[in-house]
Amino acid sequence: MALRAGTVALRVIWTLVRLPSRQTLLQSGILLHSRRNTSPCCPVCERPSLPRRSAVLNYALHACPECRLEFLDPQPDDSVLAAIYSDGYFLGPGDEAAERRSEMKAATGALYVDALAKLLRPEEVDLLEIGCGHGEVLLEARKRGFRVSGVELSAHAAAVANRRLGEPAVSVGTLETLPWPRERFGAVLAADVIEHVRDPEGLLQRIRDLLIPGGIVLLITPSLDSWTRRLLGSRWIEYKVEHLYYFSAASIRLLLERCGFGEIRVSPSRKILTIDYISRHFDRFRVPILSPLIGLVRRAVPAPIAHRRLLVSASGLMATARKAGPRQTR
Numbered sequence: 001m002a003l004r005a006g007t008v009a010l011r012v013i014w015t016l017v018r019l020p021s022r023q024t025l026l027q028s029g030i031l032l033h034s035r036r037n038t039s040p041c042c043p044v045c046e047r048p049s050l051p052r053r054s055a056v057l058n059y060a061l062h063a064c065p066e067c068r069l070e071f072l073d074p075q076p077d078d079s080v081l082a083a084i085y086s087d088g089y090f091l092g093p094g095d096e097a098a099e100r101r102s103e104m105k106a107a108t109g110a111l112y113v114d115a116l117a118k119l120l121r122p123e124e125v126d127l128l129e130i131g132c133g134h135g136e137v138l139l140e141a142r143k144r145g146f147r148v149s150g151v152e153l154s155a156h157a158a159a160v161a162n163r164r165l166g167e168p169a170v171s172v173g174t175l176e177t178l179p180w181p182r183e184r185f186g187a188v189l190a191a192d193v194i195e196h197v198r199d200p201e202g203l204l205q206r207i208r209d210l211l212i213p214g215g216i217v218l219l220i221t222p223s224l225d226s227w228t229r230r231l232l233g234s235r236w237i238e239y240k241v242e243h244l245y246y247f248s249a250a251s252i253r254l255l256l257e258r259c260g261f262g263e264i265r266v267s268p269s270r271k272i273l274t275i276d277y278i279s280r281h282f283d284r285f286r287v288p289i290l291s292p293l294i295g296l297v298r299r300a301v302p303a304p305i306a307h308r309r310l311l312v313s314a315s316g317l318m319a320t321a322r323k324a325g326p327r328q329t330r
């Protein structure tokens with residue numbers, strides 16, 4: 001008996017000695033960046049138990065079986081995200097490729113603004129864009145009659161936007177830091193923003209506070225219902241460490257309802273892209289087989305075709321919703 005107990009003790013000690021460190025496991029990708037033993041609740045529908053399906057660069061990805069929200073938990077800390085959002089992340093005007101990218105953003109922004117203009121009278125509306133970058137979308141909005149404001153984290157991007165707009169319409173900061181009064185805007189547009197924030201419900205509640213009754217929010221975000229997600233599965237190009245949440249039509253609808261919005265419409269979003277841009281994107285965010293294949297196509301087609309604008313429905317959804325109150329329909 002004593003011998004058996006001694007053997008077990010030795011085995012335990014040997015096992016402990018042989019265990020690689022947490023750092024080694026993290027580096028090898030064996031251990032996920034998780035401090036939890038249990039799955040967290042879905043932040044949208046609060047279903048208690050969530051299976052972990054896969055990981056995004058070692059960050060545990062949880063999927064809600066009820067509303068199909070996916071999210072990273074635990075989230076990357078601020079230093080990890082700050083390193084990702086370095087100066088190169090928000091590419092702006094400058095060289096020829098950047099100018100073309102800016103024109104594409106404007107053309108895509110025109111699609112978003114036109115969607116808003118179907119729900120409101122632009123000439124009567126103060127529009128706020130969250131994360132307005134270099135102001136391409138705001139310029140399109142102003143052309144259609146909206147009075148425009150923007151909020152942007154990057155001071156450099158905000159300065160470029162204000163220069164382009166010819167007025168100090170863009171403020172540096174976040175919705176939390178800027179002192180706008182309640183019910184200040186008739187429309188709020190946030191394209192490719194909600195998947196980046198730590199608290200999407202808090203963001204939508206703040207947007208709701210800023211909107212007048214009857215005001216409209218327009219969101220663009222990657223969609224789990226998109227054909228690219230279905231095709232690429234766990235290799236989907238939108239699975240990135242800086243994307244903390246991944247919505248389906250059902251989960252974005254549910255979250256908007258929870259935050260007091262009605263008249264919710266969700267549809268695949270469309271963007272204006274070129275073969276050249278798609279090739280550069282896949283070169284930056286590599287996907288096995290697909291990235292080399294798209295690179296081949298880019299090299300095979302002549303420049304005029306590579307730079308021709310295409311209307312593409314790829315990986316996103318567009319959601320519009322109205323804050324309850326007196327209507328301002330067209």
Ligand SMILES: [Zn+2]
Pocket residue numbers: 042043044045046047064065066067068069
């Ligand atoms: Zn859920």
